[in-house]
Amino acid sequence: MDITWHGHSTFHVTVGETSLLIDPFFDNPKTSVEPADLDTPDYVLLTHGHADHIADAAHFSDATLVAVPELVSYAKDEFGFEDAVGGMGMNMGGTVECGDAFVTMVRADHTNGIMTDYNASAGMPAGYVISTTKPTQVADEASETFYHAGDTSLMSEMRDVIGPFLEPDVAALPAGDHFTMGPWQAAVAADWLDVEYAIPMHYDTFPPIEIDPENFSKELDAAGAKAEPVILEGDETFVYPVDF
Template identity: 40%
Template sequence: MKISYHGHSVVKIMTGGKTILIDPFINGNKLTDLRADKEKPDVILLTHAHNDHVGDTLEIAKENDSMVIAPVELANYLGTFGLETVGMNLGGSKEFDFGTVKYTKAFHSSSYTTDDGDVIYGGMPAGILFKAEGKTVYHAGDTELFGDMELIGKRNDIDVAFLPIGDFFTMGPDDAAYAAELLKAKLVVPIHYNTFPPIKQDPEQFRKLVKGSDVKVLAAGELFEI
């Protein structure tokens, strides 16, 4: 399984000949190396409805007939635009031909703001457990620290965890480091930082705080294998 990071919370997974794109916020993301018109994912996974996570889903999915998997209310909304969507909810899992997707809890908010300024309720925010090739990837989405991360770690042998460290809107470096201890992931990658002034952080400081897990601080476009 090949995985790459592309700024903010954008993660790409390549497995079994399929490309999965998580939270494809590209246009407006000054830290990404991607171009929305060049991306051709088979699947888009969304953690919640905020515009900096839904991002360019509509454009990319329409252009490539990508399947969009999202919390059910968000999936229903995106389905009104003619997208192929699968709406899931917290605790639910489904096996697809590219791997298994399970939604976990996240403590945050979730709404989508249209170009006209209308605010659409996006259902519950979520984290994602993705399993394929005998590996487990956890993308925490936007969340604060919460005790059930320990349960997620006990119930799943997590190979890599993508954790927000930006503070202000999500947990900051201290809480994210404690989350890493609860999850017991083999590898931790910081996300959701430095995109906007309120979430400016030093990922190297986060690395120093983490105990018991390896940490990769990735540049946009950097790829690794698990």
């Protein structure tokens, strides 16, 4: 599984022959990539409707869209998407097969209004667990699993559901504070999730969320988390499993 961070919350994930682009927003200081530089992914996953997560979605409207039904409807009208997974999007707790990947939608604690003339709710905000096998109650040690938490605060669902039952190996966690978790809460989330690797995201894009990402590493130690911090540069790829 290849996990590429394009700054903010924008990730390009490759599972087998399938590519998934999460929250396309390239107007951020961590990336030198323009949307036109990328091949159209197979799937576009949107966590919620805020502009810093959907601003560049229209450039990838030939992809299949994964989002809650309310956001699917908006994206079809505004961005020209024709195909949505299942025809109508998906919702919390559901798992859909996306090529070589399985995508499970989980809750995120955040807001989700579309702050334009549209002036409407985009449904519930979400996070995604992307895995190489379909989640079941029987643990699959061979599965490779990436959790993109979306914009969220610390929530007990990470400890009680996502960690023990969806078993992510790698988690991308917002750490910029102000609008989401800050470093200490993100570190507690990594501990609760019991992940091997934790990637901070959603920071340094705007003045209110500027942080020293090394503080995330320190907070992981303070939380007693087993997770190894992965501080990515913009447009850098992390490959899991790690080949030592």
